[in-house]
Amino acid sequence: MFDIKWIRENPDRFDQALARRGFEASSARLIALDDSRRSHITKLQEAQERRNAASKEIGKAKGSGDDARAQELIDEVAQIKAFIQSGEEEERRLVGDLEVAMAVIPNLPHEDVPTGNDENDNVILKSHGEKPTFQFNEAPKEHYELGEALGDMDFATAAKLSGSRFVVLKGQIARLERALGQFMIDLHTGEHGYTEVSPPLLVNDSPLFGTSQLPKFEEDLFKTTTDHYLIPTAEVPLTNLVAGEIVAEDTLPLRVTALTYCFRSEAGSAGRDTRGMLRQHQFQKCELVSVTTPDRSLDELDRMLGCAEKVLQKLGLHYRVMTLCTGDMGFGARKTFDIEVWLPGQDAYREISSCSVCGDFQARRMNARFRPSDSKQPVHVHTLNGSGIAVGRALIAVLENYQNGDGTVTVPDVLRPYMGGLEKIG
Numbered sequence: 001m002f003d004i005k006w007i008r009e010n011p012d013r014f015d016q017a018l019a020r021r022g023f024e025a026s027s028a029r030l031i032a033l034d035d036s037r038r039s040h041i042t043k044l045q046e047a048q049e050r051r052n053a054a055s056k057e058i059g060k061a062k063g064s065g066d067d068a069r070a071q072e073l074i075d076e077v078a079q080i081k082a083f084i085q086s087g088e089e090e091e092r093r094l095v096g097d098l099e100v101a102m103a104v105i106p107n108l109p110h111e112d113v114p115t116g117n118d119e120n121d122n123v124i125l126k127s128h129g130e131k132p133t134f135q136f137n138e139a140p141k142e143h144y145e146l147g148e149a150l151g152d153m154d155f156a157t158a159a160k161l162s163g164s165r166f167v168v169l170k171g172q173i174a175r176l177e178r179a180l181g182q183f184m185i186d187l188h189t190g191e192h193g194y195t196e197v198s199p200p201l202l203v204n205d206s207p208l209f210g211t212s213q214l215p216k217f218e219e220d221l222f223k224t225t226t227d228h229y230l231i232p233t234a235e236v237p238l239t240n241l242v243a244g245e246i247v248a249e250d251t252l253p254l255r256v257t258a259l260t261y262c263f264r265s266e267a268g269s270a271g272r273d274t275r276g277m278l279r280q281h282q283f284q285k286c287e288l289v290s291v292t293t294p295d296r297s298l299d300e301l302d303r304m305l306g307c308a309e310k311v312l313q314k315l316g317l318h319y320r321v322m323t324l325c326t327g328d329m330g331f332g333a334r335k336t337f338d339i340e341v342w343l344p345g346q347d348a349y350r351e352i353s354s355c356s357v358c359g360d361f362q363a364r365r366m367n368a369r370f371r372p373s374d375s376k377q378p379v380h381v382h383t384l385n386g387s388g389i390a391v392g393r394a395l396i397a398v399l400e401n402y403q404n405g406d407g408t409v410t411v412p413d414v415l416r417p418y419m420g421g422l423e424k425i426g
Contacts, residue, residue, distance in 0.1 A: 001102040001364055004034050017108040020115050020326045026105055033101055037094040044087045051080040103209070104216055107361040109326045110298075110335040116325025122338070123325070128309065129318035131342055136405030142345035143396040144276035147173055149407050150426050153277075164274070165266060165281045172425040176398065176411070177284070179418035181391045184286040184311055185259045188388055192307045194257035194288060199237035201260060202228040207240040210366035211385075212332035219267040222281075230263035234287035235385040242291050243366035246378050252370060253292035253300055257388065259284065277392050278350065284391035286311075290384040293370065294360070297382035298335075301357040304386045305337045308353040311389050314414045317397050318342040320349060334359045341393070345400040352393045355386030 007014050011027035018026060054073050061070035114123050134140060147153025152173035158166035169177055188194040208214040208229055213221060213236065222230040231237060238256050247254070262285050273279035288307060292300050305321065312319050324336040333356035340349035360380035363369070369378035402410040408426035411419050 033098045114325045117327040121325040122322045125321040127320035140344040143399040234258040234260040238289040242368040288386045288388040353387040353389040
């Protein structure tokens with residue numbers, strides 16, 4: 001998670017960075033835990049040195065016929081051996097205590113991230129396009145009104161099958177959802193140089209720890225009876241492709257993408273966005289992940305943001321890009337850009353993509369490194385992740401922005417090849 005050596009050398013900087021995220025000062029507590037670990041290791045090393053020395057003295061005592069001294073030394077070695085055995089268990093406990101304490105501390109924000117408490121303190125970076133105008137007098141409808149009127153968006157049947165926060169899509173809207181996902185994955189692989197991956201949707205706890213969903217956010221995950229977890233995002237398996245590896249520098253940046261279903265319990269969202277498809281337990285997302293060197297990670301963030309923006313540009317959707325403040329960033333992020341698409345039915349901007357650079361925060365948890373060409377010592381990689389983009393929210397945006405007064409929805413030009421040439425839904 002963090003370099004304890006760096007924390008020891010920069011305790012004030014560490015605490016000041018945490019304070020910007022609204023987190024309590026932690027350097028003194030971590031250093032104290034590390035002091036206990038270091039002190040215990042020193043005792044173990046001294047005991048091992050004494051055991052080695054005493055073992056040599058046993059032979060000398062026996063050689064000189066001093067059986068009493070030899071027995072004393074044998075007893076001493078046995079006691080030291082017992083201490084070392086129990087001491088190794090204590091060392092593991094002390095190491096674990098330090099790791100547990102670090103595991104719940106969020107990443108340190110980049111210096112140029114604005115300080116703030118929540119989404120109200122985010123900063124508009126830029127916007128693209130214009131809000132649509134409609135050739136009808138009534139207020140634009142929300143996506144669920146359009147979908148239900150067309151008969152292809154069924155929340156009642158989904159509730160019968162699975163409960164709340166699910167939907168059954170049928171007919172042309174189901175095809176539109178599929179078209180959006182295929183368009184995104186084709187764009188990122190064909191034009192942006194990402195390698196497509198089809199990862200498992202069930203993972204063990206280790207990958208979730210590596211990408212910092214565990215231990216802090218377990219309540220947001222779906223866990224099976226086999227101790228597998230359904231992925232909350234393809235970031236989890238994609239980023240962990242390099243877990244435990246030392247990758248060659250000339251293979252970086254590694255850029256991978258996946259179009260997958262994602263599963264979230266939405267434990268902290270009770271009462272929020274209960275109508276429609278904005279916040280579902282199951283949804284599709286096209287994920288972008290980059291693994292790169294420390295000196296290139298911020299440039300890679302800008303590139304990733306541009307790749308996600310291109311999806312909305314080709315769909316002809318109006319959006320804005322927000323730089324998230326320290327209080328609104330995700331747990332593992334150092335810097336985040338959110339893309340918010342305009343939804344005329346809601347008369348509001350809503351997040352449709354989030355692109356983050358994590359520095360070496362995830363890499364340390366995963367033990368993912370590379371060997372620089374000018375050094376023999378491996379260095380932790382930097383990881384990035386972003387939505388390229390959320391398919392369900394893109395579906396919402398297309399329905400609301402391309403709606404017509406007669407209840408039909410115009411299919412954006414870029415999606416028509418995926419829709420068999422269909423120009424309108426309904």
